[in-house]
Amino acid sequence: MLHDVYKSVGGFGSYGMISMIIFIVFFALLVLYAISIRKKDAEDFSRMPLDDFSKESDEIQDS
Amino acid sequence: MENQTFYYDNKIVRNFAYATLFWGVIGMVVGLLLALQFIWPALSFGIPYTTFGRIRPIHTNAVIFAFVGNGMFTGIYYSLQRLCKARMFSDLLSKINFWGWQFIIVCAALTFAFGITTGKEYAELEWPIDILVAVIWLVFGANMIGTIIKRRTQHIYVAIWFYIATFVTITILHVTNSIEIPVTFFKSYPVYAGVQDALVQWWYGHNAVAFFLTTPFLGLMYYFLPKAANRPIYSYRLSIVHFWALIFLYIWAGPHHLLYSALPNWAQSLGVVFSVMLIAPSWGGMVNGLLTLRGAWDRVREDPVLKFMVVAVTAYGMSTFEGPMMSTKTVNAISHFTDWTVGHAHIGALGWNGFLTFAVLYYLLPKMFQTQLYSKKVANMHFWIATLGIIFYAVPLYWGAITQASMWKEFTAAGFLKYPNFLETVTQLRPMYATRALGGGLYIIGILLGVYNLIMTVKAGTFVPEEAASAPALVKRSASREQGEGIHRWLERRPVQFILFALIAILIGGLIEIVPLYLVKTNIPTIASVKPYTPLELQGRDIYVREGCYTCHSQQVRPFRSETERYGEYAKAGEYIYDHPFQWGSKRNGPDLSREGVVNGRQYKPNSWHYNHMLNPQRLNEQSIMPVYKWLISDDLDISTTAKKIRVMQLFGVPYPEGYDKIANDDLMKQARGIAYDLKSQGIQVEPGKEIIAMIAYLQRLGKDVHAAGNPTATISGK
Numbered sequence: 001m002l003h004d005v006y007k008s009v010g011g012f013g014s015y016g017m018i019s020m021i022i023f024i025v026f027f028a029l030l031v032l033y034a035i036s037i038r039k040k041d042a043e044d045f046s047r048m049p050l051d052d053f054s055k056e057s058d059e060i061q062d063s
Numbered sequence: 064m065e066n067q068t069f070y071y072d073n074k075i076v077r078n079f080a081y082a083t084l085f086w087g088v089i090g091m092v093v094g095l096l097l098a099l100q101f102i103w104p105a106l107s108f109g110i111p112y113t114t115f116g117r118i119r120p121i122h123t124n125a126v127i128f129a130f131v132g133n134g135m136f137t138g139i140y141y142s143l144q145r146l147c148k149a150r151m152f153s154d155l156l157s158k159i160n161f162w163g164w165q166f167i168i169v170c171a172a173l174t175f176a177f178g179i180t181t182g183k184e185y186a187e188l189e190w191p192i193d194i195l196v197a198v199i200w201l202v203f204g205a206n207m208i209g210t211i212i213k214r215r216t217q218h219i220y221v222a223i224w225f226y227i228a229t230f231v232t233i234t235i236l237h238v239t240n241s242i243e244i245p246v247t248f249f250k251s252y253p254v255y256a257g258v259q260d261a262l263v264q265w266w267y268g269h270n271a272v273a274f275f276l277t278t279p280f281l282g283l284m285y286y287f288l289p290k291a292a293n294r295p296i297y298s299y300r301l302s303i304v305h306f307w308a309l310i311f312l313y314i315w316a317g318p319h320h321l322l323y324s325a326l327p328n329w330a331q332s333l334g335v336v337f338s339v340m341l342i343a344p345s346w347g348g349m350v351n352g353l354l355t356l357r358g359a360w361d362r363v364r365e366d367p368v369l370k371f372m373v374v375a376v377t378a379y380g381m382s383t384f385e386g387p388m389m390s391t392k393t394v395n396a397i398s399h400f401t402d403w404t405v406g407h408a409h410i411g412a413l414g415w416n417g418f419l420t421f422a423v424l425y426y427l428l429p430k431m432f433q434t435q436l437y438s439k440k441v442a443n444m445h446f447w448i449a450t451l452g453i454i455f456y457a458v459p460l461y462w463g464a465i466t467q468a469s470m471w472k473e474f475t476a477a478g479f480l481k482y483p484n485f486l487e488t489v490t491q492l493r494p495m496y497a498t499r500a501l502g503g504g505l506y507i508i509g510i511l512l513g514v515y516n517l518i519m520t521v522k523a524g525t526f527v528p529e530e531a532a533s534a535p536a537l538v539k540r541s542a543s544r545e546q547g548e549g550i551h552r553w554l555e556r557r558p559v560q561f562i563l564f565a566l567i568a569i570l571i572g573g574l575i576e577i578v579p580l581y582l583v584k585t586n587i588p589t590i591a592s593v594k595p596y597t598p599l600e601l602q603g604r605d606i607y608v609r610e611g612c613y614t615c616h617s618q619q620v621r622p623f624r625s626e627t628e629r630y631g632e633y634a635k636a637g638e639y640i641y642d643h644p645f646q647w648g649s650k651r652n653g654p655d656l657s658r659e660g661v662v663n664g665r666q667y668k669p670n671s672w673h674y675n676h677m678l679n680p681q682r683l684n685e686q687s688i689m690p691v692y693k694w695l696i697s698d699d700l701d702i703s704t705t706a707k708k709i710r711v712m713q714l715f716g717v718p719y720p721e722g723y724d725k726i727a728n729d730d731l732m733k734q735a736r737g738i739a740y741d742l743k744s745q746g747i748q749v750e751p752g753k754e755i756i757a758m759i760a761y762l763q764r765l766g767k768d769v770h771a772a773g774n775p776t777a778t779i780s781g782k
Contacts, residue, residue: 019333019575023311023340030307033551034300041552046295046302048146048220049286 070529071144073431075157079137084514090125091507098500107690112176114690116611120175120187129168134420135279141427142286146220148534152209156202163199179249182608182644183264185271186240190251193241204230211558215534219555221302225282228310228565232274240267246707257639266317273313284352291368297354308344314572319390323621325636338390345383352376367442371422378414397468400651406460413453432524441516449509455502463495472625485654490686590637593768595717598705598731603761617648618657631658638769641717658766671745673759695755702728
């Protein structure tokens with residue numbers, strides 16, 4: 001069915017279909033990987049900008 | 064492990080920050096002058112250096128590559144050192160990057176003012192400067208990658224992934240789109256022609272937006288937003304999906320700039336589908352940014368940095384919804400060639416890039432100068448005036464765009480165009496143009512307040528050129544994947560492999576779209592009656608490119624009844640095969656010109672009309688907003704380059720007879736004398752060796768071959 005839908009887009013044909021499949025597989029693997037990351041690792045990585053070892057200047061701004 | 068002490072290089076960050084402010088003011092003031100020329104065309108001042116076609120590239124390049132470019136370097140040099148816990152790889156490379164970039168900007172401004180341009184939007188720089196850009200960009204890349212390699216953190220943070228993608232993709236885009244053969248030191252022709260040139264150019268043009276205006280700023284968002292809010296990024300998982308999906312998808316979307324053009328339908332469809340899909344990763348990024356502020360929204364009320372960031376990220380969300388919407392054929396049929404595109408571009412430039420740049424500057428300059436922002440009140444004034452400026456800028460352009468598109472398409476009950484004179488549709492927009500100029504003016508006032516605030520901040524503080532920091536050395540780990548280590552986790556500590564993966568992700572889309580256009584001949588059916596330009600027409604075409612006529616006039620009739628009724632036959636791929644570069648344009652401030660030379664066509668005008676129009680457009684049409692081009696009448700045509708130009712064209716396969724370069728000027732003068740004679744019969748005395756003659760010859764050639772199939776008017780000796 002999906003093939004018919006894309007065939008109906010002018011000039012798209014199976015060429016675009018292959019491109020879509022490449023992306024969907026790529027995207028699905030990416031989502032699976034993202035889900036599989038350990039919660040602690042994800043939290044550590046998301047805090048990286050806050051840990052730049054130059055606290056002095058931060059304190060000046062926040063004071 | 065023992066801590067190592069090292070020093071962040073703040074001098075390079077400060078220098079880029081100053082350059083950002085300086086070029087920001089210059090670029091936007093030029094933009095305001097352009098906006099005012101829509102209301103008072105006399106503001107071209109009757110000289111070549113300030114005409115719309117020449118200063119429009121100055122404005123776009125100054126804002127994109129000077130203001131946003133320097134802003135990007137400011138943020139990257141600041142955040143990269145801190146995320147890698149390392150000083151930049153080389154101070155010398157940092158300095159070469161800074162001074163080389165400023166030199167390029169000055170060269171760009173001067174060459175555009177002098178009409179030295181390739182005539183390709185956002186890639187107007189001529190070949191010597193193109194080479195310089197490539198060298199300086201590689202210097203930046205080497206410095207960045209060197210810093211990542213000598214980092215003290217195992218993990219490469221998501222912001223750096225975006226910086227890497229920026230470097231890799233811009234290198235490929237710039238080099239691919241800038242392949243040109245020099246004619247002289249200041250003139251070259253691109254190796255691509257017509258449809259192929261259009262696809263490569265908009266693959267570049269769209270992805271310059273993606274990888275120069277978007278990905279580096281997403282990297283800055285992922286660093287500075289958590290810093291300013293003092294909160295971790297909302298979802299690291301989402302950032303992974305955001306990054307890879309975005310860089311994979313963006314590269315496919317270029318053809319949406321060429322909908323309803325002579326580009327093969329399959330390429331247009333790919334552009335549409337991938338553009339619509341782009342909403343997902345783009346909004347993923349926006350949501351990730353805004354949700355980072357969870358629990359810190361109360362601070363947005365007080366902190367100007369966060370205010371600017373919130374509007375920037377929101378503008379990013381608006382632009383990335385609007386862009387895909389404009390990429391659907393239904394909306395594009397209305398929006399293309401109108402001010403909608405300009406409004407859309409400015410939501411991105413003023414809102415996303417401009418506001419995020421100022422957020423970054425307001426954040427890091429007080430830190431580097433060990434002080435607080437001089438005045439929150441002035442920063443808040445900047446914020447509100449500039450926000451109002453964006454609204455006053457964009458809304459009238461959207462209004463005007465729909466008004467003009469409707470007027471272009473409206474028919475009377477009897478089946479004729481209701482507004483056959485293009486000028487009627489321009490006149491209708493004048494109030495909108497005035498409001499747009501007001502919006503731009505407000506935004507500049509905001510910027511000036513920002514500059515004042517930052518100057519006072521800098522004056523009040525003490526600069527720390529070498530900021531001390533300490534961190535343990537990086538523990539060496541196996542180059543291969545360790546037990547239980549996922550591919551991405553491994554990639555996140557292997558910069559070279561990460562670069563290769565990013566390269567593969569962006570190359571897939573580019574290659575799939577571009578290669579078939581060269582390999583499958585049926586993509587560009589040839590038309591037997593389409594012949595090469597005569598030497599005089601070729602010289603005239605180069606003047607057309609020099610004056611930036613493509614910034615206001617398209618050369619691409621779309622297959623709509625409203626367009627074929629107004630201009631004539633719709634565009635076909637085969638008619639552009641000798642166009643190095645293509646000149647389709649992207650905006651119609653004036654009518655399409657691709658059928659201008661069709662005798663008895665709807666757009667045809669005699670030679671004398673063109674002469675008088677260039678001399679003083681307002682004398683022919685009082686409401687015209689076209690600048691005067693009187694120097695074309697007084698300046699001699701440089702025919703010393705004709706032979707070289709013919710030889711370069713022959714190199715591209717343009718079928719001029721062998722040895723034609725030696726006699727090309729004879730043909731040129733013969734055709735020029737014919738036009739001068741015709742003008743004389745209309746009471747206009749002009750020598751055949753003037754530039755206006757070549758310009759008229761070129762304009763009168765446009766569209767003739769397609770309409771006079773089998774009876775081409777262009778003549779080449781020996782054919």
